[in-house]
Every structure is written in C-alpha cells, then in structure tokens.
Amino acid sequence: MSEFKAFSLLESIIDRVALKGYKQPTPIQKECIPALINGNDLLGIAQTGTGKTAAFSLPIINKFGRDKIGQDKVDNKAKSTRSLILTPTRELASQIMQNIDDYSTDLELKTKVVYGGVGRQGQVDAIKLGLDILVATPGRLLDLIETGDINFKALEVFVLDEADTMLDMGFFNDVQTIISKLPKKRQTLLFSATMPAEIEILAQAILTNPKKVQIDPETVTIDLVNQSVYHLEKSNKVPALFNILANADFEKVLIFCKTKYGADIIVKALEGASITAASLHSGKTQAMREEALQNFKDANLRVLVATDVAARGIDVDNISLVINYNLPEDPRNYIHRIGRTARAGKSGMAISFAVENDIRQLTNIENSIGQVIPVVTEQPFHKEFAKAPIQAKKKKQVKKPSRSSKPNKSRAKRK
Incomplete structure (x- = not known):
C-alpha cells in the first residue's frame, strides 16, 4: 500500500503517484507535504533529484482539486492564476509542468507553462481564461506583466524554485521585481540547493514563520x-x-x-x-x-x-x-x-x-x-600525475545577515 495515503491526499492523486511507481515518500516529501497542506510557508534546502517537485506540487494540486469537487467551487479569475511556480530554465519549467499534469489528471485544473523562445499568443490566451497553476521563467513572465496580460489578484501560493540558480544566472533582480507584484497575503515556498547570503536575506523578507526542511545534497x-x-x-x-x-x-x-x-x-x-x-x-x-x-x-x-x-x-x-x-x-x-x-x-x-x-x-x-575520488589505473589511457593532498572538510559557518543588508542585484537577459 502506498505510504502517500498517510498525507490524506485525494484518491486520484494517490492513484497517479502509484502509476509513476512511487510508493514511499522521499525525506523531503515526508517533511514538506504535511506542512504545506497545513498552510505553512516553507524554506526547503535540497537539490534537484530529491523529490522536490512532488513535495511542493502535490499539496497545491490537492488544495485546488478539493476546491473543484467541493460544494463551494472557486472560479478562476481572468488574466490571473491561483498559484505561481517560478523556476530558472525552460527545461525545468517544462518538467515541472509535465509532472503537475500527470499528478492532476481527472481533476480539471487549468494549468500552463510559460517561457521565452516560443510564441507568446498561446500563453496569453490560456492566462486570459484564468489558471489554477502557472509555471514560468522570469523573463517571459515579466514580459506578460508589463503588457498587462497577467495579474496576481487571485494568487494564493507562490513557489520560488532553484533560488540559488536564479542568482547564479543573473535573474535575481527580475525575481525581486516579480515578487513586488504579488499580494502580501499568500503562502510562500522557497527552495534552494545552497544558501548564500543573498538567498538568506530574501528568505527572511518573503517567508513568514516558515517550516525549514534541509536535505543534505x-x-x-x-x-x-x-x-x-x-x-x-x-x-x-x-x-x-x-x-x-x-x-x-x-x-x-x-x-x-x-x-x-x-x-x-x-x-x-x-x-x-x-x-x-x-x-x-x-x-x-x-x-x-x-x-x-x-x-x-x-x-x-x-x-x-x-x-x-x-x-x-x-x-x-x-x-x-x-x-x-x-x-x-x-x-x-x-x-x-x-x-x-x-x-x-x-x-x-x-x-x-x-x-x-x-x-x-x-x-x-x-x-x-571531504574524500578522495578513486583513480582508475586499469584503463588503457592512464597517466600518472602528482596530486596535492586533500584537506579535512570544514563545516561551513553561515554568517547571519543584518536586516538592513540588501541582496546584490544583477541584471540578466530574459529567457
């Protein structure tokens, strides 16, 4: 029997999870799903491949799915979305959307992924009807905001995924601009593989009493x-x-x-x-x-x-x-x-x-x-090199930033 039943998810979601071959939740899913169903903000420190997408998407799908089948149905607001998942690359955005569509089959949720490099009219038309879940990259989303093709009046849940990658790729300024357009009252989830000072400052600014989940990559x-x-x-x-x-x-x-x-x-x-x-x-x-x-x-x-x-x-x-x-x-x-x-x-x-x-x-x-990677000497192209000894790994000391500190903003080409 699937251990996902313990989360009190909709049966259709549990069935879809089982079809993908998942029976036992990963550590991050065990920690995140109950907290998110309870409405908590969340700070997740975990790399791609730990089950992070299901950890944040299953509670969102469950919430909106229950609204669809409940007595008090929630109507989608035109040119708006009930949840926004912001992610740095087109490939990752597409994969997140594919998983969400798989998990939400038969729930009649309105979903859309938007990114640059492709025509925008189909994206505009989908948003015009109102969405439950929108997955987006920063550049195209800012473009849609500036042209008035989307607003966030109905937004309930915001997910910032791969926050440190956003920083590395120069999207941090764009991310802050997007956040400034969102309603203050919302559930916010921030995921990052690492926690540089800029991400710590951002987390303090946008999260309220968050549940913290850390999976050591x-x-x-x-x-x-x-x-x-x-x-x-x-x-x-x-x-x-x-x-x-x-x-x-x-x-x-x-x-x-x-x-x-x-x-x-x-x-x-x-x-x-x-x-x-x-x-x-x-x-x-x-x-x-x-x-x-x-x-x-x-x-x-x-x-x-x-x-x-x-x-x-x-x-x-x-x-x-x-x-x-x-x-x-x-x-x-x-x-x-x-x-x-x-x-x-x-x-x-x-x-x-x-x-x-x-x-x-x-x-x-x-x-x-903190370890030596074994050298394969029994291969036909091996060559001897002199190597410096490795040092003992030191535990990282994270300096807590002051609230007056500001993230280092950088500009990026929109994607």
Missing part, C-alpha cells in the same frame, strides 16, 4: 554514487569515452562538458561511431532542446551531452552513468552533476576525466566533498 550523492576519475592526456579523452561506452550496461549516459562547441564536437564523434547522441546547450533552439531531452528520456538516444547552464534542472530517470568530460570550475556543480545518476534513492555511477592541468580543480572538488 552531499550526503545523498556521496552515499549513492560510485565515483571514479581517469587521469589521461587531453588527446585521449574521446578514445577513453569510446572505451567506456563499449560497456553495454551503460544504456543511458549523461556527459557534461565545458562549452557549446565542445558538446557538438563530442556528439559528432559519437555519431561517427554509430552511438546515438545529441547535445543540449543554449545555442540550440527551444524546440531542438526539448526534442533532445525527450528522446533521451524515452531512450531513443543513448547519450546526451550538456553544458552546465542548459542541464540545470534535468530530471531524467534511470541515468546509468554521468561522465564529467570537463571538470566543473565550481566544486558545488560536481555534486549537482553526479547526482543526476542517483535519483529517488537509487544508486548510480560517475566517471570524471582529469588532465594534468585539472589536478588543482580535482583537489578542490575532493576538498569540498
């Missing part, structure tokens, strides 16, 4: 992912890739590389070896990105090659291997990357390539996670 990832590193020459990266992919057990492989150009070069090499692959980066049109991601989900592609920015929020089940073709410059991104292969409590595998110039970066990553 490092514990989740390190415990579940079998990590290793290949020391090799740069010229041997592609041959090493072929050598790894000769293992048929790696059926769904996600490769991270540094640049758009590099991603396309890798795909061309893989296709030349009759390995089905596609790249995912900001140089692709939205339609091309969606097609590549969907083909990867459906296992029509064996390999997806992505840059960090384009890959933010990728939520694909059963990724058997993550390969860091290039090491991330920010050690925090290492944890997010390899966590793509350890979803919903499953184990995974991650292999990183390191050339001699990468040793400092590799050491920084090892210092960050």
Whole structure:
C-alpha cells in the first residue's frame, strides 16, 4: 500500500503517484507535504533529484482539486492564476509542468507553462481564461506583466524554485521585481540547493514563520554514487569515452562538458561511431532542446551531452552513468552533476576525466566533498600525475545577515 495515503491526499492523486511507481515518500516529501497542506510557508534546502517537485506540487494540486469537487467551487479569475511556480530554465519549467499534469489528471485544473523562445499568443490566451497553476521563467513572465496580460489578484501560493540558480544566472533582480507584484497575503515556498547570503536575506523578507526542511545534497550523492576519475592526456579523452561506452550496461549516459562547441564536437564523434547522441546547450533552439531531452528520456538516444547552464534542472530517470568530460570550475556543480545518476534513492555511477592541468580543480572538488575520488589505473589511457593532498572538510559557518543588508542585484537577459 502506498505510504502517500498517510498525507490524506485525494484518491486520484494517490492513484497517479502509484502509476509513476512511487510508493514511499522521499525525506523531503515526508517533511514538506504535511506542512504545506497545513498552510505553512516553507524554506526547503535540497537539490534537484530529491523529490522536490512532488513535495511542493502535490499539496497545491490537492488544495485546488478539493476546491473543484467541493460544494463551494472557486472560479478562476481572468488574466490571473491561483498559484505561481517560478523556476530558472525552460527545461525545468517544462518538467515541472509535465509532472503537475500527470499528478492532476481527472481533476480539471487549468494549468500552463510559460517561457521565452516560443510564441507568446498561446500563453496569453490560456492566462486570459484564468489558471489554477502557472509555471514560468522570469523573463517571459515579466514580459506578460508589463503588457498587462497577467495579474496576481487571485494568487494564493507562490513557489520560488532553484533560488540559488536564479542568482547564479543573473535573474535575481527580475525575481525581486516579480515578487513586488504579488499580494502580501499568500503562502510562500522557497527552495534552494545552497544558501548564500543573498538567498538568506530574501528568505527572511518573503517567508513568514516558515517550516525549514534541509536535505543534505552531499550526503545523498556521496552515499549513492560510485565515483571514479581517469587521469589521461587531453588527446585521449574521446578514445577513453569510446572505451567506456563499449560497456553495454551503460544504456543511458549523461556527459557534461565545458562549452557549446565542445558538446557538438563530442556528439559528432559519437555519431561517427554509430552511438546515438545529441547535445543540449543554449545555442540550440527551444524546440531542438526539448526534442533532445525527450528522446533521451524515452531512450531513443543513448547519450546526451550538456553544458552546465542548459542541464540545470534535468530530471531524467534511470541515468546509468554521468561522465564529467570537463571538470566543473565550481566544486558545488560536481555534486549537482553526479547526482543526476542517483535519483529517488537509487544508486548510480560517475566517471570524471582529469588532465594534468585539472589536478588543482580535482583537489578542490575532493576538498569540498571531504574524500578522495578513486583513480582508475586499469584503463588503457592512464597517466600518472602528482596530486596535492586533500584537506579535512570544514563545516561551513553561515554568517547571519543584518536586516538592513540588501541582496546584490544583477541584471540578466530574459529567457
């Protein structure tokens, strides 16, 4: 029997959750769902892949679903929405919307996802009729606000997802502008993988007596992912890739590389070896990105090659291997990357390539996670490198900001 029944969710929601194969709630779902059903504000610190989308969407769907079948039905207000989920990337917005539509089947909720890079008229027409749930990226939403195509008079629930990614991508100023347009009386949920000072200040400003839920991403990832590193020459990266992919057990492989150009070069090499692959980066049109991601989900592609920015929020089940073709410059991104292969409590595998110039970066990553990543010496391209010893991991001290402090605002291109 599904443990989701303990949350007193609508039967149709429990049925849909069961159809997706979920029986036991993840730690973040166990903490968040009861608090949100009770109407609490919430501060969630958790990375993508911990079950966060269901944690915040199931209570919203349950609330509005009960309104639809209750005696006192709530009418949707024209050009408005009862809930807003703000997220940084188009891919993540689409995935959140897909999950919401799956969970809310048969409840007749009015939902819509809006983002840039596609025509806006269909989005305007949907909003004009009034919505229960709107998932949006900042740029397109601001555009709709400025043209008067949306208002927030009926807003009851606001979700700010991936807040630290919003900051990293330069959307923080846009986010603050959007928040200023929302009604003061609302339920607010803020999710972030990390808590830099700017996010702490924002959380204090927009949340009222929040329930705090923290899922340590490092514990989740390190415990579940079998990590290793290949020391090799740069010229041997592609041959090493072929050598790894000769293992048929790696059926769904996600490769991270540094640049758009590099991603396309890798795909061309893989296709030349009759390995089905596609790249995912900001140089692709939205339609091309969606097609590549969907083909990867459906296992029509064996390999997806992505840059960090384009890959933010990728939520694909059963990724058997993550390969860091290039090491991330920010050690925090290492944890997010390899966590793509350890979803919903499953184990995974991650292999990183390191050339001699990468040793400092590799050491920084090892210092960050507090452990040595094993070097695979029994591979045909192994090269010996001298390594600096890793340092004992220090517990981070979070300095509490004063209420007079202001977040560092930055501008961004709208998406």
